[in-house]
Amino acid sequence: MLILECPYCGVKAEETELSPGYEAHLKRFGPGSSPEEFEAYMFARKNPKGVHFERWRHTYGCGKWFLAARCTATLEVFGTYPAQVSEPPADIIAKIQARRPDWRPDWKDMK
Amino acid sequence: MSDPVSALNGASAQGFAAIREVGPLGMITLRAKGLKSLDKAIKAVTGTKLPAQRRIEVNGDRACGWMSPDEYLLILPYADVSAALASLAKSLAGEHYLAVDVSDARAVFRVEGDRAAEVLAKLVPVDFDRLEPGELRRSRTAQVAAAMWKQDQGFTLVCFRSVARYVFDLLANASR
Numbered sequence: 001m002l003i004l005e006c007p008y009c010g011v012k013a014e015e016t017e018l019s020p021g022y023e024a025h026l027k028r029f030g031p032g033s034s035p036e037e038f039e040a041y042m043f044a045r046k047n048p049k050g051v052h053f054e055r056w057r058h059t060y061g062c063g064k065w066f067l068a069a070r071c072t073a074t075l076e077v078f079g080t081y082p083a084q085v086s087e088p089p090a091d092i093i094a095k096i097q098a099r100r101p102d103w104r105p106d107w108k109d110m111k
Numbered sequence: 112m113s114d115p116v117s118a119l120n121g122a123s124a125q126g127f128a129a130i131r132e133v134g135p136l137g138m139i140t141l142r143a144k145g146l147k148s149l150d151k152a153i154k155a156v157t158g159t160k161l162p163a164q165r166r167i168e169v170n171g172d173r174a175c176g177w178m179s180p181d182e183y184l185l186i187l188p189y190a191d192v193s194a195a196l197a198s199l200a201k202s203l204a205g206e207h208y209l210a211v212d213v214s215d216a217r218a219v220f221r222v223e224g225d226r227a228a229e230v231l232a233k234l235v236p237v238d239f240d241r242l243e244p245g246e247l248r249r250s251r252t253a254q255v256a257a258a259m260w261k262q263d264q265g266f267t268l269v270c271f272r273s274v275a276r277y278v279f280d281l282l283a284n285a286s287r
Binding site: 010011063 | 179180182236248249251256
């Protein structure tokens with residue numbers, strides 16, 4: 001059972017109280033973008049084995065969207081944070097690196 | 112004017128805990144965040160202070176609960192709702208807020224008795240031993256959303272009126 005702490009109401013909510021929102025920190029490519037960019041935005045998803053950032057909604061609680069960093073292989077949750085950010089905050093990255101020393105953020109090289 | 116009628120007309124059931132429908136109860140959803148006149152506006156309507164995160168402040172038959180960072184639930188006698196909305200409009204004039212009468216959109220249940228927590232524990236993914244007095248917990252009851260808190264030797268549970276019969280049957284069955 002996946003348990004995520006909602007950063008808005010502080011409830012340690014179990015999976016059935018939440019709705020999944022899939023990959024977090026997608027950058028939208030809308031009108032004016034190239035077909036390749038739009039295709040990547042629309043369809044390309046990371047699906048890593050390991051550290052992953054996801055959107056979740058506390059559907060049956062406060063109803064807010066938040067983001068979670070967790071490991072897809074072990075289901076370990078590194079932390080949750082509010083959704084009003086474009087990349088994971090430093091304390092979440094520190095928590096991940098404490099547990100996964102060889103993990104490196106990959107969004108720095110991304111366009 | 113027609114008389115207000117609660118969803119199940121005060122239905123009740125008795126198992127190892129007592130289930131009864133309460134109401135009609137006046138309820139206002141207030142959406143507002145960080146307004147400086149919010150404390151006073153709520154005090155004027157319910158006589159309570161602004162509840163902290165996940166808390167419900169009860170004052171007799173009135174209460175104010177924290178529903179989310181920008182949402183409060185005001186509970187008051189059914190007949191006082193329009194006066195309360197007028198009071199909110201006056202206190203919060205010019206500010207960014209939304210106050211709506213949701214009295215007829217909700218159903219309220221009481222689960223009472225020493226083993227009331229066991230009824231809810233069958234239906235709700237919440238550890239009721241760790242639910243503090245005065246804590247309002249929004250979660251699900253089997254398949255539908257509900258909010259609940261401990262009050263006077265039991266629990267008060269609020270859900271949508273459209274699922275009142277479903278929730279009542281759930282509670283009655285869980286208390287058998």
